[in-house]
Amino acid sequence: MEKTEPSAPESVPEGASEGPKGAVLVLDGLQTHFTVRSRFFSPTLTVNAVDDVSLTIMKGETVAIVGESGCGKTTLGRTAIRLIEPTGGRILYDGQDITHTKMKDLMWLRRKTQIVPQDPYASVNPGFNVYGILEEPLLVHHFGTPAERAEKLRSALESVKLTPPDVFEGKFPHMLSGGQRQRVAVARAMILEPELIIADEPVSMLDASVRVSILELLRQIQEQHNVAFMYITHDLATARHFSNRIGVMYAGKLAELGPVRSVLLEPLHPYTQALMAAIPDPDPENRFRKIAALPGEPPNLISPPSGCRFHPRCPIAKPGVCDVEAPPLRELRPGHLVACHLAS
């Protein structure tokens, strides 16, 4: 999927272009730290939610970001399109450095990037009907005449298979099932023809049989419109079938990044290996095994462990090495990077 040539964006401001050719998004040492206070007069603490994450998403590519809750994957997705302000590193969108661009100069970015949120019950306005929900982004971005908007809306509903469109246009969210609401959320993300969609756990609230159909829909949209996806999920199995590359996050850092098959068939990081062991496929033999699960819990991001953040839970950690120095991401196979001192 990394083969498409970059198309010239009309509304992107002029400026020097950086980053690899064909990249829609480049994150370079991205860092998002939050300051929190447990009580009003207590000293402020820093939560290292995202720390030194470098990642490139090519046009039309799907990169899955997987990890347990609290690993910083949602923060990464939101920081990548500046819905949360980064505290360090750089963000390049289509070669433009947008790390410090003023918000009012980012309206073009708001059109080219969209989000499909997790909870279809909370992410659509219950007071709007489907027409109102889908028309809003068009109005915000001053799109066309009412007739053109109506036409756009019909084709968006058709592309998410809510047909016939005139039946669904008038419906309110409470009249729709969870899967249908998520289709509305996908249509809303698609309607401005974005280049990059951050899909943050788009199917985790849905039933098994509906889940696959929404992911298939996202794939079709990607093939038709050459959209890039950052697919944020805790589910390695759907990541395997619906993405090109996969990044595994642990405690705010990327532990492993590479092509899906390389990462999942031969995981290099002990965390990825443990994560895979913890996820069962339906198999009657499963009940006779003990899962090689990691003890303990992911670390507190206010004071993460020294050295490699995974070392307190790591089955192969080497004292004097892993607890001292943070491992850099090393490319051990073509395009397959791992942050582990001991992987080879």
Add this chain to the structure above:
Amino acid sequence: MPILSVRNLFLHYRTRKGTVRAVDGISFDLQKGQTVALVGESGCGKTSTASAILRMLPRNVAKYEGEVAFDGKNLLDLEDEDFRTQVRWRAISIVFQGAMNALSPMIPVGRQVAEPLMIHLDMEKEEAKAKAAESIESVGLPRYILDRYPHELSGGMKQRVVIAMALVMRPAVILLDEPTSALDVMTQANIMNLLKRLKAEEGLSYIFITHDLGLSSELADWVGIMYAGQLVEFGPAEMVFPNPQHPYTQKLLASVPRLRSDTRPDSIVGTPPDLFAPPKACRFHPRCPFVFDKCKTDTPPFFGDPDRAACWLLEKGSGEHGED
């Protein structure tokens, strides 16, 4: 002889929109020391089946009948008070969905674990606390947890406390209602290991309710697939997972994204029926790829040797399917 035997169990609710047929004639057996997994999508009646077995009923029950045989007697014949003192928690206990909400935030967890002992067995406080400590240790938590409040514990620890609570009276059967659905995969794996250990060491029998077929295979000796308030397939795990007989089971298994295989997951067309007016005859017929006339007019019984699935395709003479 099965430790728990469910026969023609019905549980219907009365609502303003009409009658919800949440559990509509379910029968299965649970053998001692084994696990029956009940698997289905949301709204198929899995949790209502647990409610019906443990008689945790809301006020708007329209129909509650059938037979739940435990220890030679039908639990549905018991008076509410006898059920409460003789069965609930003492013989059959439950681990509720969502550990976060199952514990009272204002009471130290030790007291919550000890409470059933004081109420059901009239134990003294100190003795109950000692028993609770034993139970807490058996789920792999340190003793000092007893004095903690729920908000001081992580999700995985709270789930272990809830399991300790279910174990404390030494029941023979534990209902596990989505015991890990709110937890992370690694925490889930640790809880599964714990449940496996307890099953092996204490000879517990589980009814494991889940929507996740992969997870169900971590415990299931027997698998029951539920659809629209009914069981459509029931059989040993060794047979159901590799060779599902009912078209719904086949579709459901095909919809699971596999981590260890390139087989693309396949979605099921249509949506599950609402339980106010489920389809006539076979409830899966509007979504079934193999549907024929009989499916729309007659309700299929269980076919197979031994009985496996409620599908007319399995009737003798109609030929084999399921290999495609």
